[in-house]
Amino acid sequence: MAGSQIHKVVFFFFFILISHTIVSAKIKLGWSRKAATEAEGVAIIYCSGHGQAYIDGDIVDGKPSCECNTCYAGDDCSIFLSNCTANAESGDPLFLKPYWEKHAADSAVVVAGWHRMSYSTTGKNYITTELERHIRMLHHGVGNAVTDDKFIVFGAGSTQLLYALVHALAASLNSSSPASVVASVPYYAPYRQQTEFFDSKLAEWRGVTSEWVNASKGSTNNFIEFVTSPNNPDGLLKKALLNGSLTINDHAYYWPHFTAISEPVDEDVMLFTTSKLTGHAGSRFGWALIKDEDVYNRTVRYMELNTEGTSRETQLRMLKLYKVILAELGGGKGDIFTFGYKTMRERWIKLNQVVSLSKRFSLQKLPTSQYCNYFNTTRDPSPAYGWLKCEMEEDEDCDAVLRAGGLSGRSGTIYSEDKKHVRVSLIKSQDDFNQLITKLTALVNQTKTTALN
Amino acid sequence: MAGSQIHKVVFFFFFILISHTIVSAKIKLGWSRKAATEAEGVAIIYCSGHGQAYIDGDIVDGKPSCECNTCYAGDDCSIFLSNCTANAESGDPLFLKPYWEKHAADSAVVVAGWHRMSYSTTGKNYITTELERHIRMLHHGVGNAVTDDKFIVFGAGSTQLLYALVHALAASLNSSSPASVVASVPYYAPYRQQTEFFDSKLAEWRGVTSEWVNASKGSTNNFIEFVTSPNNPDGLLKKALLNGSLTINDHAYYWPHFTAISEPVDEDVMLFTTSKLTGHAGSRFGWALIKDEDVYNRTVRYMELNTEGTSRETQLRMLKLYKVILAELGGGKGDIFTFGYKTMRERWIKLNQVVSLSKRFSLQKLPTSQYCNYFNTTRDPSPAYGWLKCEMEEDEDCDAVLRAGGLSGRSGTIYSEDKKHVRVSLIKSQDDFNQLITKLTALVNQTKTTALN
Numbered sequence: 001m002a003g004s005q006i007h008k009v010v011f012f013f014f015f016i017l018i019s020h021t022i023v024s025a026k027i028k029l030g031w032s033r034k035a036a037t038e039a040e041g042v043a044i045i046y047c048s049g050h051g052q053a054y055i056d057g058d059i060v061d062g063k064p065s066c067e068c069n070t071c072y073a074g075d076d077c078s079i080f081l082s083n084c085t086a087n088a089e090s091g092d093p094l095f096l097k098p099y100w101e102k103h104a105a106d107s108a109v110v111v112a113g114w115h116r117m118s119y120s121t122t123g124k125n126y127i128t129t130e131l132e133r134h135i136r137m138l139h140h141g142v143g144n145a146v147t148d149d150k151f152i153v154f155g156a157g158s159t160q161l162l163y164a165l166v167h168a169l170a171a172s173l174n175s176s177s178p179a180s181v182v183a184s185v186p187y188y189a190p191y192r193q194q195t196e197f198f199d200s201k202l203a204e205w206r207g208v209t210s211e212w213v214n215a216s217k218g219s220t221n222n223f224i225e226f227v228t229s230p231n232n233p234d235g236l237l238k239k240a241l242l243n244g245s246l247t248i249n250d251h252a253y254y255w256p257h258f259t260a261i262s263e264p265v266d267e268d269v270m271l272f273t274t275s276k277l278t279g280h281a282g283s284r285f286g287w288a289l290i291k292d293e294d295v296y297n298r299t300v301r302y303m304e305l306n307t308e309g310t311s312r313e314t315q316l317r318m319l320k321l322y323k324v325i326l327a328e329l330g331g332g333k334g335d336i337f338t339f340g341y342k343t344m345r346e347r348w349i350k351l352n353q354v355v356s357l358s359k360r361f362s363l364q365k366l367p368t369s370q371y372c373n374y375f376n377t378t379r380d381p382s383p384a385y386g387w388l389k390c391e392m393e394e395d396e397d398c399d400a401v402l403r404a405g406g407l408s409g410r411s412g413t414i415y416s417e418d419k420k421h422v423r424v425s426l427i428k429s430q431d432d433f434n435q436l437i438t439k440l441t442a443l444v445n446q447t448k449t450t451a452l453n
Numbered sequence: 454m455a456g457s458q459i460h461k462v463v464f465f466f467f468f469i470l471i472s473h474t475i476v477s478a479k480i481k482l483g484w485s486r487k488a489a490t491e492a493e494g495v496a497i498i499y500c501s502g503h504g505q506a507y508i509d510g511d512i513v514d515g516k517p518s519c520e521c522n523t524c525y526a527g528d529d530c531s532i533f534l535s536n537c538t539a540n541a542e543s544g545d546p547l548f549l550k551p552y553w554e555k556h557a558a559d560s561a562v563v564v565a566g567w568h569r570m571s572y573s574t575t576g577k578n579y580i581t582t583e584l585e586r587h588i589r590m591l592h593h594g595v596g597n598a599v600t601d602d603k604f605i606v607f608g609a610g611s612t613q614l615l616y617a618l619v620h621a622l623a624a625s626l627n628s629s630s631p632a633s634v635v636a637s638v639p640y641y642a643p644y645r646q647q648t649e650f651f652d653s654k655l656a657e658w659r660g661v662t663s664e665w666v667n668a669s670k671g672s673t674n675n676f677i678e679f680v681t682s683p684n685n686p687d688g689l690l691k692k693a694l695l696n697g698s699l700t701i702n703d704h705a706y707y708w709p710h711f712t713a714i715s716e717p718v719d720e721d722v723m724l725f726t727t728s729k730l731t732g733h734a735g736s737r738f739g740w741a742l743i744k745d746e747d748v749y750n751r752t753v754r755y756m757e758l759n760t761e762g763t764s765r766e767t768q769l770r771m772l773k774l775y776k777v778i779l780a781e782l783g784g785g786k787g788d789i790f791t792f793g794y795k796t797m798r799e800r801w802i803k804l805n806q807v808v809s810l811s812k813r814f815s816l817q818k819l820p821t822s823q824y825c826n827y828f829n830t831t832r833d834p835s836p837a838y839g840w841l842k843c844e845m846e847e848d849e850d851c852d853a854v855l856r857a858g859g860l861s862g863r864s865g866t867i868y869s870e871d872k873k874h875v876r877v878s879l880i881k882s883q884d885d886f887n888q889l890i891t892k893l894t895a896l897v898n899q900t901k902t903t904a905l906n
Contacts, residue, residue, distance in 0.1 A: 029486070029493060031493065031558040031561060032489035032492050033558070034561070035489075035561040035562050035773075036485035036486065036563050039563035039564075039565055054568060054569055054769075055772075056569075056581050056768065056769045058575050059583065090572060090573075092571050092572050094570060096570070097567050100565075101566070103566055105487045105488075107565075108563055108565050110563050111492075111766075112492055112496060112560075112561055113774065113777075114553040114554050114557075114560075115507060115508075116507055116509075117549070117733050119545050119734045122511050122520065156759075157760060159758075167651075194758050198620075198758070199653050199654045200654070201653070282571055282572060282574065283570075283764055283765060284760055284761060284765075305612075305616075305647050307610060307612055308737060310609075310737065311609070311737045311738070312737075313564075313770050314764040315509065316508060324566075
């Protein structure tokens with residue numbers, strides 16, 4: 001009996017041990033374990049929810065240190081600097097970071113030491129075929145752009161492609177004089193800065209589109225018009241204004257985070273960037289959809305001579321991120337656009353609430369209750385930026401007014417608009433947004449107090 | 454007694470189970486496991502040693518397919534296509550792939566979904582401080598460049614930096630006329646192609662350096678001279694030829710793989726690229742060392758308007774790779790330069806053996822027994838390319854001769870040299886090199902047979 005009991009006990013434990021071993025064996029990792037362990041070890045470094053440690057961060061006490069959000073300090077970012085200036089300047093799309101933290105397992109990628117060392121990859125022109133395919137699926141799934149009859153060129157953000165396209169379109173005009181490049185105020189400054197700085201014989205900056213609208217017929221044939229829709233900074237939907245000009249349609253913000261998707265856009269030259277789709281500005285990845293083969297070939301040649309394509313590890317990572325988005329598409333809880341719209345909408349409502357407390361400031365007016373084909377319902381505005389205007393006569397330099405109140409935005413002059421306007425970014429981290437609201441509330445209350453005196 | 458035995462048995466198994474659990478727990482991975490499992494699963498896909506499957510490869514039967522080396526085909530790359538043309542064209546540095554396969558655990562990197570989404574990173578101008586620090590350590594450890602008094606700018610390969618520097622140097626000349634850009638024949642074609650294609654008002658291509666050597670004093674003050682050392686294609690060490698010109702010193706090949714390190718180079722503007730250091734051409738990563746702050750600032754501005762820096766996941770990966778190299782530095786068995794020199798040296802010897810079998814072809818002459826400060830001993834040539842010359846009068850177009858023999862190289866004309874020369878790449882995969890040798894041997898034997906008839 002005792003022997004039988006021993007056998008039973010032995011058998012029982014043996015069974016558990018074997019099962020345990022089988023499970024362990026199944027999940028046993030080899031060469032990738034070290035990197036995985038390192039990444040997880042860095043991810044759990046505690047930064048009080050106000051910062052993040054990264055593998056390639058500055059080393060303090062033998063490990064990567066916390067990189068604190070603006071106005072936070074200390075080893076673990078736990079110290080709030082109350083006199084600190086809130087920063088609403090850059091279009092750093094960190095509002096999407098929590099989304100990727102929630103999708104940690106699906107969005108991580110392991111890059112092997114020997115991954116795609118070659119110049120060439122699966123597709124032509126330094127393009128991974130699978131990534132191109134997923135980008136087309138993404139546009140199709142979201143319904144924001146027609147890709148069927150378009151070529152795709154990858155770039156280091158849309159930044160690189162903006163000027164590649166100016167160059168390609170200008171060359172395609174085959175004119176003896178340089179192409180005239182224009183944009184509508186307020187516009188994203190690099191359109192002008194690039195054309196002026198790179199100073200090619202092919203293209204010249206000619207300023208504001210509206211000044212050429214009434215030009216005599218044919219005189220704008222040699223023009224390249226930037227059309228940004230939704231527009232940066234004000235979020236308005238835009239159309240080309242000039243007849244006969246070539247257009248570069250910058251659709252960086254044409255995603256359900258920021259605007260209703262009323263139709264798939266279908267222009268000859270369209271630009272998108274992962275920065276405002278997934279929030280990975282640091283990856284430097286964007287793409288152009290191009291209809292004309294000649295313009296496509298010229299753009300490809302530009303990319304070849306400029307950088308020989310975009311980083312292959314970035315392409316690998318983008319593929320992984322787009323797979324996550326595609327798997328969750330459809331407006332459900334795990335959908336990045338549900339998350340993005342919800343976040344941006346809440347921020348826009350809050351910003352409007354604060355601004356409406358006084359008459360000192362106003363915000364751009366955006367159409368309400370637009371039908372969105374993606375969400376299959378109407379939706380309200382959720383722009384990436386507040387295009388703030390100082391309404392009081394004495395507040396001539398709105399940027400200076402905000403800075404005096406401890407809030408830094410981007411002056412309207414950067415967008416070739418007047419000094420009464422300032423762009424405040426709503427797409428940064430929650431900490432940044434909270435600080436923006438705090439400082440703006442104080443400025444608004446200041447006015448009310450002043451008004452009462 | 455039986456009860457005591459049961460207790461002992463229970464205790465024994467319990468102890469084993471607990472130990473087992475502790476070990477498992479210690480190595481238990483969370484969110485990174487899925488990506489790690491995927492990467493290892495793809496890495497073991499069998500491609501007969503003549504190809505590789507990658508995570509982002511084309512999908513066949515639900516998994517990434519083998520991407521076969523040139524002249525290999527089939528699902529598992531096991532079919533050798535004997536009538537296939539050997540490809541010795543590109544400078545694809547795949548000779549280093551086996552090195553990274555041997556260092557799989559140390560060179561892998563896990564990129565978390567939320568890794569460095571921001572535009573900004575630890576350093577200024579989109580540069581990760583730790584990576585910059587490791588690059589300086591690498592130059593110091595190898596002894597190939599003085600970095601102490603230099604600024605560093607990162608680029609998408611040296612490709613992007615080549616023209617960024619032309620632009621920055623040209624602007625720094627503050628001249629009313631465009632800068633004249635020149636290089637010594639044979640030269641790397643993009644020097645000319647970029648200057649002509651980007652067509653800036655700041656700089657013009659003025660051809661071959663030697664044509665300006667005897668120009669009157671002061672007339673080359675407005676010149677920018679490309680100096681490539683070791684030179685691509687011929688591997689010779691070069692110095693600037695013009696007095697008073699600005700120089701861009703392209704040291705892409707100044708690593709112990711390819712040449713003796715006789716001294717640390719110390720010019721005002723120097724260029725390096727990971728492509729010819731680690732072999733990661735696809736990563737698009739290079740850097741410039743710049744002495745003058747004004748030139749540095751102009752280069753940084755170029756990078757900002759062109760691409761807003763280089764991919765942050767690429768920077769993360771580069772840091773990991775450079776750490777591996779640094780850890781193994783010193784000429785030992787695990788040293789990448791030991792591996793690189795050994796491989797390149799063997800290939801150079803083999804190529805010379807074949808070429809010396811007839812008088813049909815000749816190769817560039819490189820100095821033997823150079824003292825290398827890095828290896829602390831003399832070493833023999835191990836260039837990246839064979840600069841092949843067709844010696845027979847009737848072989849006017851050497852490239853055509855080779856192609857007729859099933860071997861494609863790059864015609865001398867691409868390097869602004871004559872048709873009698875062809876560059877054959879020695880830095881590709883072992884398969885590529887073997888095919889080059891096979892085809893060249895046949896061409897050499899063909900001559901001998903013809904001579905006998």
